[in-house]
Every structure is written in C-alpha cells, then in structure tokens.
Amino acid sequence: MTKGILITLEGPEGAGKTTILQQILPILTQVGVAILTTREPGGIRIAESIREIILAPENTAIDGKTELLLFAAARRQHLNEKVRPALAEGKIVIIDRFIDSSVAYQGYARGIDVADVEMINNFATDGLLPDLTLYFDVDTEIGLSRVMSGNREVNRLDLEAKEMHQKVRAGYQAIAKANPERIVTIDASQTIDQVVSTTLSTLQSRFPEIFDGHF
Ligand SMILES: Nc1ncnc2c1ncn2[C@@H]1O[C@H](COP(=O)(O)OP(=O)(O)OP(=O)(O)O)[C@@H](O)[C@H]1O
Numbered sequence: 001m002t003k004g005i006l007i008t009l010e011g012p013e014g015a016g017k018t019t020i021l022q023q024i025l026p027i028l029t030q031v032g033v034a035i036l037t038t039r040e041p042g043g044i045r046i047a048e049s050i051r052e053i054i055l056a057p058e059n060t061a062i063d064g065k066t067e068l069l070l071f072a073a074a075r076r077q078h079l080n081e082k083v084r085p086a087l088a089e090g091k092i093v094i095i096d097r098f099i100d101s102s103v104a105y106q107g108y109a110r111g112i113d114v115a116d117v118e119m120i121n122n123f124a125t126d127g128l129l130p131d132l133t134l135y136f137d138v139d140t141e142i143g144l145s146r147v148m149s150g151n152r153e154v155n156r157l158d159l160e161a162k163e164m165h166q167k168v169r170a171g172y173q174a175i176a177k178a179n180p181e182r183i184v185t186i187d188a189s190q191t192i193d194q195v196v197s198t199t200l201s202t203l204q205s206r207f208p209e210i211f212d213g214h215f
C-alpha cells in the first residue's frame, strides 16, 4: 500500500523537464515535505547501465521491441529499488519520464501496437500509475534545437529523423487527451520562468493540502 505521491514529467526532446525540475526542487523543498527526484531510464545503478545500452549512438541495431523491453526492465528495477520504497515512506517522488514515454516513443512513434506497449508497461509496473503527470508540450523543431544548442550529450534517440520526433509529440498529445484526469499539459514554449510558474501553480491546485499558501 503506497502512502506517498507519484508525479511524472513527460515531453518530447528538449521540452525542458530537467531544467524545470531543477528550478522547482528548491522551492518545493522549502515547504518541508520529503521529495525524491529521479529519472528514467536510470535512477539506480542497474537501470543506468541499461540506459547506456539503449542510448549509445552506436547501438543502431537495437530493434523497436528490444528497445521497449529494455526500457521496461529498467523501469521495473527502478520502481522496486527506489520508487516504491520512497512512496512507502510517504515521500513525493518526481520521475523525469515514466510509462507515457514508452507509449509515445515505442508506441506512437516506433509503431509498436499501443495496446502491446501498455500491456508491457502494466507488466513492468504491476499497474502503478502516477497521481499526476505534467506533460511539457513543445514544437518539435524548438525542442530539438534546444537539445542541439544545449550542454547535454546527444543520444541515439535524439538522432532519429524529425518525423519520428513529430510522431512522439502527436503521441503525447493523444495520450494527454485520453487521460485528462491524470495528465496536465503545460505550454513548454514559454520562457523558463513562465514554465516554472505554471508548473508550481498546477502543483498547488492539484495538491492544495500540501502546497497552498507556500508559493
Ligand atoms: N522554456 C525554455 N526556453 C528556452 N530554453 C529552454 C527552456 N527549457 C529548457 N531550455 C533549454 O533547453 C535545453 C534542454 O532542456 P532540458 O534538458 O531541461 O530538456 P528535457 O525535457 O529534459 O530534454 P530531454 O528529455 O530531451 O533530455 C537546455 O539547454 C535548457 O537550458
């Protein structure tokens, strides 16, 4: 039985998830609640090793279903080792990417049947769903240009054709439309300050018992 709150951040390449998380973390921490931030794929040693295999630019031979299964394996281990224990302690856990990334990238963009992707996700997570997902929506060209001009290493998925990244975005928009209770869309084309402000007000209105009056 979980006591904590699970929040996931989703979006196409360069949407700004990592940047926004870094900016809001000190503000959320001031409220006095215990927060754990982590990422997928990765967050623990075994899943970070799987991440290296999946994202290495030279691993072009990985096929779509292998990719899906590797993400799912990393997800399960990460949940078991890190996320579920933190939730059991009552923490707010914020993950940079989760199940919707598999549906958007391996399902909508790679073309694996979305029902199969959902089934594999469900198997890997034992049905765990986020309490809230923030979907950072940005135009594909803007997102990719941010990645290419930023500091982070360019990985195998960044190097996919622009058409694939357009399908990722369209996939996310479809997922958000189908899950209006769980997913809130944030316009990530705004300035960083505006996105931070929208993110904080979304958290405040979704969890007033925790954040009301704090920012
Ligand atoms: N709203 C914004 N306006 C302008 N630049 C931004 C904005 N948000 C993020 N950036 C910049 O875009 C780049 C990518 O941001 P970030 O790494 O946070 O995105 P991300 O969503 O985590 O990307 P990915 O999932 O592809 O790793 C960084 O250089 C960051 O400074």
Ligand SMILES: Cc1cn([C@H]2C[C@H](O)[C@@H](COP(=O)(O)O)O2)c(=O)[nH]c1=O
Pocket (backbone or CB within 6 Å): 013, 039, 040, 041, 071, 097, 098, 099, 101, 102, 103, 105, 106, 155, 157, 158
């Ligand atoms: C969890 C997950 C991720 N992906 C993709 C999305 C990105 O291209 C990379 C992760 O890189 P980031 O800089 O940490 O965002 O992996 C995916 O295709 N499927 C997934 O389930």
